[in-house]
Amino acid sequence: MFEYKAPLRDFKFATQELFNSEDHYQKLGFEDASPEMIEAILSEAAKFTEQVIAPINQIGDQQGCHWDNGKVTTPDGFKDAYRHYIDGGWPTLSQSIEFGGQGLPHSLNTMVSEMLSSANHSFAMYPGLSHGCMSTLEHHGTEQQKNMFMPHLVDGTWTGTMCLTESHCGTDLGLLSTKAELNEDGTYSLNGSKIFISAGEHDLSENIVHLVIARAIDSPKGTKGISLFIVPKFNVNDDGTVSDENGVSCGSIEHKMGINGNATCVINFDNAKGYLIGEKNRGLNCMFTFMNGARLGVANEGVAASEAAFQGSLAYAKDRLQMRSMSGVKNPNGPADPIIVHPDVRRMLLTQKSIAEGGRALVAYLGQLVDTTHAGKTQQDIIEANNRLALLTPIAKAFLTETAVDNTSYGIQVFGGHGFIKEWGMEQLLRDTKICCLYEGTTGIQALDLIGRKVLANKGELLNSFTAEIIAFCQKNQNGNLGEYCATLQEYVELWQDVTKDIAMKSAINADEIGAASVDYLMLSGYIVLAFMWIQSAKTAQQALNEQATENDFYQAKQNTAEFYFDRILPKAHGHLACLRNGAKSLMAMSEEQFSLSI
Structure with missing residues (x-):
């Protein structure tokens, strides 16, 4: 297994030198986001991902998650790593100060997310979906809903999911059959099943907050009748404390091609108590807040995969001796030259490097646009940032993930036969990365x-x-x-x-x-x-x-x-x-x- 190293120098180039993050943050009022502060945070994030998260990546792939009577156990080391993640304050980094966050810019959190995903894609998905859940609550939730759910989501003791897909409908959400019936107290009872729910059940957090799309009994068919509901695994009192079990259960977990350390679940709702978020029959509008953020997150996962593939390939290409250079001996003291001297190996390495670093620059640019949508000083700045994000989000999501699959395949190719063997970690990268082309909307949908x-x-x-x-x-x-x-x-x-x-x-x-x-x-x-x-x-x-x-x-x-x-x-x-x-x-x-x- 190759040793992951966070690309701190390139983060600095992409953010500070290329897109002048210091001026960007000052303009938006992020006074605490000084270059020194950012460097300190990223340095600590590098240590955490390299020393705590990366070492359990292969364990997660080998062991996978285990389902028993509705309960899911994560692989060895994941619970301890998640506890360290919370203790380090990483979930709070870019969240609102009002709910216990540190109030730092989204673009800073993007760099930490890349490190997590490069080090361990499966682990990174557990807290990753919580960001979309929190963003949706902040944009569309009532004050009471925010007070009930946000503080524990922000500190990471609760995690969040997005529940869209059903067995008979994938992208065509208008076909959904999950129903929501209004209760006398203003809450709803939800009945139905959702599939492919990443981190839908696990043993890392004290509660799991599901954002679920469903159709109210009296709503029209098709997408115009979809509403969005907050449905926690455990019911929540008005003061935000956990109450009894809700009618939410995990029917099974999927046996997958990759990301085996993350539980992909069938989630059943049996008279589950839910809270309408946003307007009735406007659920897709609310959910797109989650989905658009998630799509940018998946684009970042593509960069992370290309970076990991490049690092593994580069280390091997420098060390592996095979044949002599066609332009003359480069390693006279050895029986052969390292394969990095061969043009075709360099083609693959430079492809990985150019996509990883170019993609990182694009994600840095998009991250600053997201910062502006959150903290822009004029309405015109916010509109322009949203418009640019609208255009570039589907490009970034699909292009950076499709090329990531190519780059992880190149990683196997650089290793030759060793790349096909599990112990080196390259074939896991390819398996883990392919899902990025599928979830949050396939390449065709983008x-x-x-x-x-x-x-x-x-x-x-x-x-x-x-x-x-x-x-x-x-x-x-x-x-x-x-x-x-x-x-x-x-x-x-x-x-x-x-x-x-x-x-x-x-x-x-x-x-x-x-x-x-x-x-x-x-x-x-x-x-x-x-x-x-x-x-x-x-x-x-x-x-x-x-x-x-x-x-x-x-x-x-x-x-x-x-x-x-x-x-x-x-x-x-x-x-x-x-x-x-x-x-x-x-x-x-x-x-x-x-x-x-x-x-």
């Missing part, structure tokens, strides 16, 4: 959201605002060291704009053109967005080199990685461009019967 809701529905307004910013950057820097990159990126952006118009025209004639283009359109968008992150990184690194920085090798590595991204990664966008331009014809021509004629 793609439809992007092209349908975020681009075409508003006639390209959100996209045009972003592409205008990229083009302005390229024009401003076209005569300097970035000139070649700027010309290349501007060309891609113009192609992006043109193909968007093409899809809009085709879809006016045939609606299937949207679905046919969607995933390739999203991947094209992802490659271009990350190119924008890398061109800004190259500029920042060049400025540091011009100032005779003491870390010349670090900044030169940034320059080299940017060059690799533009040379070997960005051109992949052309393949997606060609595919989506070919339209829906070949996808839709075959009848259902023809699919099975060769079987």
Whole structure:
């Protein structure tokens, strides 16, 4: 098993140097978020994730969770680690001071979350979903509901979940059958079952607060009749203390491809007491507060997986001796050269590195946008941040997770046959990472959201605002060291704009053109967005080199990685461009019967 090390230097680059977090925090009024404070927090988070969380990652995979008569036991070490997590105050980091939080910015917590996920994806999911639960309560809950549930969620003694999916309906939530009946005291009784509930039952916290979508008895069918309810595992008194058991039980846990250390549960509601949150029949609007935050969290998990795959691959490639370099012996005192000298191994390493570091820059940028939505000083700033998040969230979620699966696969490839063996930890990374492409909306769902809701529905307004910013950057820097990159990126952006118009025209004639283009359109968008992150990184690194920085090798590595991204990664966008331009014809021509004629 490789030894995880938190990428503290790159966190500093992405936040402080690239996106000037010091000015950003001061502007928003986060006075305690000084560079010194952030460095101290991240340093402690690194120690915690490296020394406490990472060592139980493989144990969690090997042992998995165990279900017995409705109760779930987590793997060895998870309870102790979670206790250390609470004792260290990590759940409170970016939560409201009003409920016992530290009131620090969301973007700081994002870095801690990446460390947790890189070190141990399964463990990180237990507290991870609580953030969405708290955000939804803060935005949509009543004062009484907040007082009942928030303090214990904030301090981590309670955890939260999101209960959407049912066995007969996944993304199509309008088909749900869970019912909610109004009680005389204003609460509701919920009946039904939900599946695929991450951290739905476990032995880490004293209570579990489920956010459940259901249909009130008198509500219409479809998505217009969905409401959202708070349903705790144990009933809660008005003062926030735990009462008796609620009608909530875990019917079973799933046996999965990966994330075995996290319990994925079937949760049954049998006359379970619930509290309506937000307006009746407006549950999806409330739940999107949870889902959008969760999608950004999953994008961060993609970065974490690419980082972990890179670290494991790099350590092995430096150590493993195999063949001689084609350009001459590099290790004359050994029987062979380390495999890092071979071009194809470097291709895989640089792919992992460029996606991990470019993705980290993107997540840092998105994290600052979230900060602005929370603490922006003007309504216009908040609107602009929300609009940019609306456009980039589906891109980040899908692109960074799809490329993470590629990068974990490269990790196995770098190790060769050893990568296929469990003891090295690389095959676990691939298994653990694939789920990121599925939950909180599959890649296909994110793609439809992007092209349908975020681009075409508003006639390209959100996209045009972003592409205008990229083009302005390229024009401003076209005569300097970035000139070649700027010309290349501007060309891609113009192609992006043109193909968007093409899809809009085709879809006016045939609606299937949207679905046919969607995933390739999203991947094209992802490659271009990350190119924008890398061109800004190259500029920042060049400025540091011009100032005779003491870390010349670090900044030169940034320059080299940017060059690799533009040379070997960005051109992949052309393949997606060609595919989506070919339209829906070949996808839709075959009848259902023809699919099975060769079987």
